[in-house]
Amino acid sequence: MATPDPEYYRQKIQQVFAEVGNVVVGQQYMVNRLLIGLFTGGHILLEGVPGLAKTLTISTLSKVLHLHFQRVQFTPDLLPSDLIGTMIYNQNQSEFEVKKGPIFANLVLADEVNRSPAKVQSALLEAMQEKQVTIGETTYPIDLPFLVLATQNPVEQEGTYPLPEAQLDRFMLKVYVDYLKKADELEVMRRMANMSYVEAVQPVLSKDDIFAIRTLINQxxxxxxxxxxxxxxxxxxxxxxxxxxxxxxxxxxxxxxxxxxxxxxxxxxxxxxxxxxxxxxxxxxxxxxxxxxxxxxxxxxxxxxxxxxxxxxxxxxxxxxxxx
The missing domain is CATH 1.10.8.80 (Magnesium chelatase subunit I, C-Terminal domain)
Structure with missing residues (x-):
């Protein structure tokens, strides 16, 4: 098997930054951290007040990658089965069958993860650590690469629950997302006011590309x-x-x-x-x-x-x- 070309993939990574930058203004640091997680298989937790483009950045990045993406909005009434899946009864065949949840994706955006109680938050643990999910008595592997990108609002805000220490430890990085610089916020304001923002992005990296980059990083x-x-x-x-x-x-x-x-x-x-x-x-x-x-x-x-x-x-x- 030929060794991947580092220069080729560095150029592809620059294309990723460029494509995300066409949609998201001034969040290069956040994108850098998300790519570090993606290229090392480490989950990422983003914290910041609402409105700082955390969700937009992650959803845009997913479009630049040839990966299966799922977004889960964490709410106080979310159940563990809503995340990992459950057994449902098939009346036609008179038997139970598995309905897999949104956790079965390559990129999972757990949006406002601290809006749900600890029971739902802990449902992420097995998937994040073991790359597998148990439904009923059967364990199902999750397709690789698998990455949980979670966002949370500061815990001081009303209606949030602190994440358990055991779950926090599963996140490779916790990135604080700050307010934009004046020039960047001016650009955002102008784009939105003129309805000139870009929605379509070009896919740049495939699943094989990500594994090749991981090989290069290991070296x-x-x-x-x-x-x-x-x-x-x-x-x-x-x-x-x-x-x-x-x-x-x-x-x-x-x-x-x-x-x-x-x-x-x-x-x-x-x-x-x-x-x-x-x-x-x-x-x-x-x-x-x-x-x-x-x-x-x-x-x-x-x-x-x-x-x-x-x-x-x-x-x-x-x-x-x-x-x-």
């Missing part, structure tokens, strides 16, 4: 020194006092899990590839450290009372932990 080299640096970053979240971060020790309830080490390793290699390199630099690790770690660190109520944010803790870790 990106990372030194043992940087692998140990990742481990040190992870351990600093668990035992901050041992890393000259004693001022944060009283605020940390739980550090990150081993999934964080794996996610940081994979994401850093994807960043290096997207930056047209076949080797990882320390900057690649630092680039994705916040998105990998922020939802896995659990601070206590004392941190909230003192105004300590997870972001502050991560920034301190990146300053204090050396590369040896």
């Amino acid at each position: 990106v080299q990372i030194s043992e020194t940087l692998e140990k640096y990742i481990i040190e970053l992870v351990f600093a979240t668990r035992k901050p006092a041992e890393y000259d971060l004693a001022e944060y020790a009283q605020y940390v309830q739980f550090g990150v899990s081993p999934r964080a080490s794996i996610a940081l390793h994979r994401a850093a290699k994807a960043v290096a590839f997207l930056n047209e390199r076949d080797y990882v630099l320390p900057e690649d690790i630092k680039d994705v450290a916040t998105d990998v770690l922020n939802h896995r660190i659990l601070l206590n109520y004392e941190a909230e009372a003192d105004g300590i944010r997870t972001q502050d803790f991560i920034e301190a870790i990146l300053r204090k932990v050396p590369i040896s």
Whole structure:
């Protein structure tokens, strides 16, 4: 089997950014993170206030890819069977048969995932982790690639439920989506006011292309020194006092899990590839450290009372932990 051509696929990726940019203005960072998840098989959680084009970006990206896409609007009355499927009785054949739910897709947009109670949220767990779903007594594999792209509004907003820690840990990255810059919002306003926005996009990447890009990312080299640096970053979240971060020790309830080490390793290699390199630099690790770690660190109520944010803790870790 021939080795995929890196330059060919980098050009295709640039086409993806261009096609999405024809519809979505000023969200290149979000698109970059979504592609990192797609190319490494990691699920993505997007958080931001309504109206920042989270849903539009994901739906547009799905059109640029030759993949089966499903959107699920999470609501307080959504049932687990609405997501994964159920057994229905066929009167003509006098037997039960399986009706698969929208989770059986390559790209699943879980829109406003924190609008549903924990029972529905936990229905995602088996699919996200095991790439399979159990309906009745039978387990069904999900077609690969499989990626859950979830959006959520800030938990402080009315009618939202915090995601369980076990589910949060299944997301490779949690990306905070901020307001647009003035120039970008001006462009959005003009497009919408003049009804000149683009709805049609050209498909760029196929399923085979995605697997080829994953092969190339797996071939990106990372030194043992940087692998140990990742481990040190992870351990600093668990035992901050041992890393000259004693001022944060009283605020940390739980550090990150081993999934964080794996996610940081994979994401850093994807960043290096997207930056047209076949080797990882320390900057690649630092680039994705916040998105990998922020939802896995659990601070206590004392941190909230003192105004300590997870972001502050991560920034301190990146300053204090050396590369040896």
